[in-house]
Amino acid sequence: MAHDIRIVTETELRRAITLDLETVKVIEQAFAALSDGGVVMPPVMSMDLAAVHGEVDVKTAYIPGFDGFAIKVSPGFFDNPKLGLPSLNGLMILFSAKTGLVEAVFLDNGYLTDLRTAAAGAVAAQHLAPKVVQTAGIIGTGVQARLQARAARLVRPYDRLLIWGRDADRARTCAADLADLECDIHVVDTPENLVKASQLVITTTPAKTPVIEAKWLHPELHITAMGSDQAGKNEIDPQALVRADLYVADRAAQVEQLGELRSAIEAGIWTKGAPAELGDVIQGRARGRKNDAEITICDLTGTGVQDTAIATHVMARLAGRDVGTVITA
Amino acid sequence: MAHDIRIVTETELRRAITLDLETVKVIEQAFAALSDGGVVMPPVMSMDLAAVHGEVDVKTAYIPGFDGFAIKVSPGFFDNPKLGLPSLNGLMILFSAKTGLVEAVFLDNGYLTDLRTAAAGAVAAQHLAPKVVQTAGIIGTGVQARLQARAARLVRPYDRLLIWGRDADRARTCAADLADLECDIHVVDTPENLVKASQLVITTTPAKTPVIEAKWLHPELHITAMGSDQAGKNEIDPQALVRADLYVADRAAQVEQLGELRSAIEAGIWTKGAPAELGDVIQGRARGRKNDAEITICDLTGTGVQDTAIATHVMARLAGRDVGTVITA
Incomplete structure (x- = not known):
């Protein structure tokens, strides 16, 4: 019973879809659906390939009402740069949610992951940042640093952008790459200065020890920590989670294992129980920011x-x- | 960093690869590698989509020394026949074991799974069946019934083939489809008569209650049970496992959860501990059949x-x- 399958490459995908408010809306709907229930989302399948300095993650979720469900495979092979290849790549496969037939293979090398991750940052800022953000700060200088700066501006049109990274040269390159945002962009000398001057901070690092200290927190601040996605990573001082008026997770069961909450639980200082989820805030089932302060x-x-x-x-x-190549299989 | 990815359809795969001794050898090597250690094989990722009467399984394994590793996605959507579509389909993705880059997408609709499953039956017969098999018996009348009959004959060239299924018409169709084997083929009236007359029996059913009773077991008999792959399935009377001189698993940790052993453990009659694995038998690390009896x-x-x-x-x-379509992505 042959049917058509569309194969789309990264180049074709980059032409077809970019980071915009429509993409942000789609990701907001996904989080809202997660709160509604009925979503089937198995734990991440992880394969650690120590022998070849690699790892492979597989993620999937079924969302009621969506036409399809994706299975995403994300390999990370950390010796690739020695071969002139990127460490991260992978693909997404889209299946019909009605028949299970393969509908499309997106050979995106991680591009769609970059987009949906950036869009989640915008959703978080939209629902949790102070209404007016004059200064935004980005910690980190990679692909997500750039995308998160753009995503945040879609929902909080800041005038000033601060960037900090461990490598000042890379921070300057990052700032230059964002020049088209046409706002005031500065590379700052310490994360402390960045946090203290910003109303919205996004951390985009693979840090294993905190880059943000609790004592830098101030009224009228929202922080989105998007770097931690594995046990062992930690971007924010666990005390900051306790000190904040509100700490929200994308998925409560996941931040306990892979996110910032893991460190706070391990330090024995987290006593507030399971955190609210972003979808619950979107749906009004959990409280969001009460006031600007x-x-x-x-x-x-x-x-x-x-x-x-x-x-x-x-x-x-x-x-x-x-767009793409249609194969009948 | 664009690279070539080969997309191959079911039709192209059916032309390129069939069930032969080379395929059996490859699957034998896989089991041998599993025994050697160093294999990384995460638990199956399973997504139960009750709302659409579907399920999705994802399997993968890294084998040291193999150039690539596959990730296989197997959707089963059981309302598909109402739409004129097969219930089972899916694909395999082959990644480089050195760089994690996607090398090929096999849009096989389950064909490669059928092959590797049949080949495993041949490996089991090769290492565990009596040296001379005059009569082989197949229980079940589906795709695997046909393939297991062919696979068994590659390694045990039987003269006579017995087939039993709940539906006699389907059993006759199955027999007719195997006419090219040019041996004596009979549809029998009961599974009891089939088991009693055979030296090699292969069960290929989705049975939830046993189709083979322990009292039918006789000297000079090997049974391969390949139907059970989920908790709830059960093809062989648990007492038969206890009564057999040797019970071998493809993967011990898996048969306890998804195979025949689950029922024997639940019945409280299995006291022999973890069973030997097929790879251990192949490698001589566990004993195989000691004699014809x-x-x-x-x-x-x-x-x-x-x-x-x-x-x-x-x-x-x-x-x-x-062969296939090469896409640069």
Whole structure:
């Protein structure tokens, strides 16, 4: 029973979809669905390939009402740079949620993951940052540093952007790459100065020891920590989670294992129980920011619903368009 | 960093690879590798989609020394026949074991799974069945009934084939489809008559209550049970496992959860501890059949190493050949 399968490459995907408010909306809907219940999202399948200095993660989620569900495979092979290859790559497969048939293979090398991760940052800022953000701060200088700066500006059109990274040269390159945002961009000398001057801070690092100290927290601050996605990573001083007026998770069961909350639990200082989830805040089932003065933190570890949402969204965008290669199988 | 990815359809795969002794050898090597250690094989990722009467399984395994590793996605959507579609489909993705880059996507709709499952039956017969098998018996009338009959004959060239299924018409169709084997083929009226007359029996059913009773077991009998692959399935009377001289698993940790052993453990009659694995028998680390008179049983639940082995094998077969569609991504 042959049917058509669309194969789309990274180049084709980059032309077809970018980071915009529509993408943010799609990811917001995914989190809202997660709160509604009925989502089937198995734990991440992880394969640690120590012998080849690699790892492979598989994520998926079924969301009621969505036409398809995605299965995403994300390999990370950390000796690749020696071969002139990127460490991270991978693909997403979109299946019909009605028949289980393969509908599309997105050979995105991680591009759609980058997008859906950035969009989640925008969703967090939209629902948790102070209404007016004059200064935003980005910690880190990689792909997500750039994308998170752009994503935040879609929902909080800041005038000033501060960037800090361990490597000042890379921070300057990052700032230069963001010049088209046409706002005031500065590379700052310490994360402390960045946090103290910002109303919205996004951490995008693979740090294993905190880059933000609790004592830097101040009224009218929202922090989104999106770097931690594995046990062992930790971007924010565990005391900061306790001190914040509100700490929100993308997925409570996941931040306890892979996110910032893990360190706070291990340090024995977290006594508030399971944190609220972003979807619950979106749906009004959990409280969000009460006023401008509060300090809020959102912890993003990455969820399968985001993958299913972005893949379904891409498929809808491509409908009726001659993009990719169609194979009958 | 664009690279070539080969997309191969079911039709192209059926032309390129069939069930033969080379395929059996490849699957034997996979089981041997599982015994050697160093294999990384995470538990099956399972997603139960009750709302749409579907399920999705994801399997993978890394085998030291193999050029690639496969990730296999197997959706089963059981309302599909109402739409004129098969219930089972899916695909395999082959990644480089050195760089994690996608090398091939096999849109096989389950064909490679059928092959590697049949080949495992041949491996089990080769290592556990009596040296001379005059009569083989197949219980069940589906795709695996046909393939297991062919696989068994590659390693035990029987003269007579008995077939039993709950539906006699389907059993007759199955027999007719196997006419090219050019041996004496009979549809029998009861599974009891089939077991009693055979030296090699293969069960290929989705049975939830046993189709083989312990009292039918006789000297010079090997049974391979390949139907059970989920908790709830059970093809063989648990007493038969206890009564057999030797019970071998494809993967001990898996048969306890998904195979025949689960029922024996639940019935409280299994006291022999973890069973030997097929790979250990192949490698001589566990004993196989001691003499023709013994009764042996092999329980196959399906393993990720088989998927990685068949996918790697297919890729090697296709090397230098103009098969499939090459996409640069």
